Amino acid sequence: MEPPKISFYSEISLMMFGFGDSHTPNPETVSLVESITLKQLRTLVQEALKYSDGKNIKGEELVFLMRHNKHKMRRFIKYLMNKQNKLAIQKMQTNLAFEVDGSDRPKGDLMEFIERIDETGEFMDLSEVDEVKFQRQLRADRISQALDEKKYLEFCKARCASFYSKETTHRSLDKLRLWVDPKKEINFQPEGLDVLGYYAYQTVAEIIDYALLVRMDTKCGTDPLKHLAGSYYTATMFNGKHHFENGNPDYTKVHNSQHAISVNEIKEVMRRVTTPQAGRLNFGGKLPETHFLFAI
Template structure:
């Protein structure tokens, strides 16, 4: 997953273990925060989704996830079993809950530009263009990794439940584990994003153009060169000789998250609305 988000083809094992420990702590914190809106023992998907209410952009991204998930289920239906009709607004318990708390309609308004998502797609596109067929297939597989498998979804969710709650003290209801898996995926994505931003900051020096929005998604994260300083940056380094994200870079991310005044840690825009819960 880290490779799919922009790390080296062979991530540093120590970095992976550190990211895993951060992820586990984040998920358990999310669970405890969500339990404040339940009876303390039973956790539903609605309580977890409610935590995203302060970020309209992340809520919109989750709405897109729900829509794509439902459309995928529709497309997987046997031919002739029913009329296939893709939908723009999925209906289900979580979507109905979002509509109930969305007083202004901004959570379900998907017309606004999502800069972060576009820059992630740009990064993946730049990498894929430089890869041969074999490496491209490996990169695609990494991009498709998630905490739920297409063919063993229930088994994957059960593993996730045992990981975050090995003593089975919490009763996860309905789609709670699915929302938790989505949070886990987004957390890994943002940790890698921030680590690459930290790397850019260490190499940018005093050049003011190195800090423009989006620069850390392109050439900078591969070879330390800004996208406007080199005509043909070698994006293939992401697969062959791209430096691994280091433990120190992840630690610097966490230092900046907990003490934002110590250094900028944003996507070229406003400071994140949450202090340390990446998925929110």
């Protein structure tokens, strides 16, 4: 008897809307993004197995793959800190004697592992502005300004979507485990699945980021100023007509003149990411398999 087919189609569809796609993403595009995300997660798992015993994956092996990108490591550290603060608040609500701001609060195994491999201290330096995060927040702000109250609430729900379903965390992790490893050949520790879920979320986010940049390239023409930060989101994606022309605007487009991200736009993203560009100094050697993995 074959195991039931696992799919994160509905979650990815919501995430795509939350990251800037149409209110109703193209079904074929969602399926393609799901396929790319799954393939990248499985590649990440195989890469992480090189640093383990070949059968068991903890969080450390997956986090170690991010060591070459300080910006993504910092983003993950903020994720761990937010998760820790959320747990602290929940504990405070059940135990009034618990101190939320306690400096002696346990950091967690993953945070301690990052501190051990952070020889220069650049991973833990969170003072630098996260440009990618800022652009995502700017895009979300522009979208929220174009929505009425009902659609804004739907947008907020989409912004909260992730690879953790509404059921208990344990069930959600099992779904992710079966999606990535349907034959159950790998033993994932809970922290490993948590990191894998984070990687999956970041993969979808970066695919949409790049797809919108591809769209921007097709619209900017020969105007060199079109590439200035913020100009695309305010001038190209959002124009004044949206607020005043229709009493009942079509929110399936999120904003005026914005259509759903197409399959071809996603394919162009993958072409640019996977194809070596002219001038890249690889000295004729084969690029590593991880060079196109969005999450690391």
